[in-house]
Amino acid sequence: DKGAYPYYMLKEIDEQPGVMRSLIKHYVAEDGSIKIAPELLTKLNNADRLYIVAAGTSYHAGLVGREIFEGLTKIPTEVHVASEFAYNPPLLSQKPFFIFLTQSGETADSRQVLSLVNQWGYQSLTITNVENSTLSREATHTLLLYAGPEIAVASTKAYTGQIALEALLAKAMGAQKGLTTAANFEVAQELTKVANGMQELVDEKAQIEKIATAALATTRNAFYIGRAIDYDIAQEAALKLKEVSYVQTEGFASGELKHGTIALIEKDTPVVAIITDAKTAKHTRSNAQEVLARGANVIYIVSRALAEEGDQIVLPDVHPLLTPLLAIVPCQLLAYYTSLQRGYDVDKPRNLAKSVTVE
Numbered sequence: 513d514k515g516a517y518p519y520y521m522l523k524e525i526d527e528q529p530g531v532m533r534s535l536i537k538h539y540v541a542e543d544g545s546i547k548i549a550p551e552l553l554t555k556l557n558n559a560d561r562l563y564i565v566a567a568g569t570s571y572h573a574g575l576v577g578r579e580i581f582e583g584l585t586k587i588p589t590e591v592h593v594a595s596e597f598a599y600n601p602p603l604l605s606q607k608p609f610f611i612f613l614t615q616s617g618e619t620a621d622s623r624q625v626l627s628l629v630n631q632w633g634y635q636s637l638t639i640t641n642v643e644n645s646t647l648s649r650e651a652t653h654t655l656l657l658y659a660g661p662e663i664a665v666a667s668t669k670a671y672t673g674q675i676a677l678e679a680l681l682a683k684a685m686g687a688q689k690g691l692t693t694a695a696n697f698e699v700a701q702e703l704t705k706v707a708n709g710m711q712e713l714v715d716e717k718a719q720i721e722k723i724a725t726a727a728l729a730t731t732r733n734a735f736y737i738g739r740a741i742d743y744d745i746a747q748e749a750a751l752k753l754k755e756v757s758y759v760q761t762e763g764f765a766s767g768e769l770k771h772g773t774i775a776l777i778e779k780d781t782p783v784v785a786i787i788t789d790a791k792t793a794k795h796t797r798s799n800a801q802e803v804l805a806r807g808a809n810v811i812y813i814v815s816r817a818l819a820e821e822g823d824q825i826v827l828p829d830v831h832p833l834l835t836p837l838l839a840i841v842p843c844q845l846l847a848y849y850t851s852l853q854r855g856y857d858v859d860k861p862r863n864l865a866k867s868v869t870v871e
């Protein structure tokens with residue numbers, strides 16, 4: 513039931529701080545240890561490479577997962593679009609372990625890869641929101657998101673839930689291996705900070721609505737740009753906007769723009785620059801200047817520590833691996849309000865189904 517909300521998408525955006533808290537409750541013990549079966553952690557830690565397989569928004573949560581797993585466990589991690597992997601799998605390492613990310617647990621493309629993985633005799637883990645879903649039953653292990661049902665076709669709280677659970681899992685793996693980076697990563701504290709930051713952002717939705725009205729309500733196209741983890745966020749932000757507002761949107765690596773795509777920038781083309789990664793902040797700013805010089809309407813979404821005068825959306829500071837959890841919130845809201853202003857059914861965008869059960 514969506515209660516007083518006009519659409520489930522808005523309700524589910526607002527639920528994200530609660531999803532963070534529910535994950536802490538389900539996965540963190542009183543003494544701070546992570547409640548994930550040591551047997552699963554050992555199997556993951558024995559792998560020489562992790563293969564994350566997913567579709568759509570879950571694939572984008574996988575892109576962030578790569579940063580998290582490599583950062584906290586030091587295990588090389590690859591992320592694959594399920595429909596590509598199914599017919600064109602990469603050469604596998606000696607000891608692979610497969611992680612399926614799927615809100616519904618029913619996505620046909622991911623199911624197809626899991627059945628291949630089972631035929632090959634490899635172990636797997638499904639991270640899903642739906643207990644007893646097909647991908648959960650057919651994988652060796654399951655971890656649940658406990659995010660509550662996600663009804664809107666555009667996925668929001670499953671994305672942030674998946675990233676937070678990846679962080680909990682990677683922390684537990686790294687701690688089992690005795691890695692200092694993982695030991696120093698106080699995951700419950702960090703996710704609590706995230707929950708509070710998300711609350712601040714959803715409380716400021718009126719400001720995001722204004723930006724959507726001014727920059728996106730009538731545009732033909734739009735770009736989200738960033739580097740490193742901010743490029744991962746840009747890809748999810750672009751999918752959100754295009755699927756509910758039908759604005760042609762690309763999420764782009766900001767350094768790659770000048771190699772061709774900058775030709776599409778016209779007067780007033782909205783370009784949202786995402787800047788949360790300290791290593792690349794300066795470079796994304798200079799790419800934003802390049803599009804500004806060609807007439808683009810640049811909107812900055814920036815972590816507080818990296819913010820400059822005039823940046824429109826400033827994010828509370830959190831751990832560098834968790835910034836997507838905050839940066840995505842204003843992007844979800846931009847998508848929501850743009851769809852609303854254009855008069856579309858936000859929860860049921862044209863041509864889309866909540867769970868894609870055909871290949």
Ligand code: M6R
Nearest residue numbers: 568569570614615616619666667
């Ligand atoms: O249920 P899943 O997470 O496996 O679904 C994957 C995609 O179909 C899904 O994320 C889709 O891209 C959403 N419409 C994105 O908002």
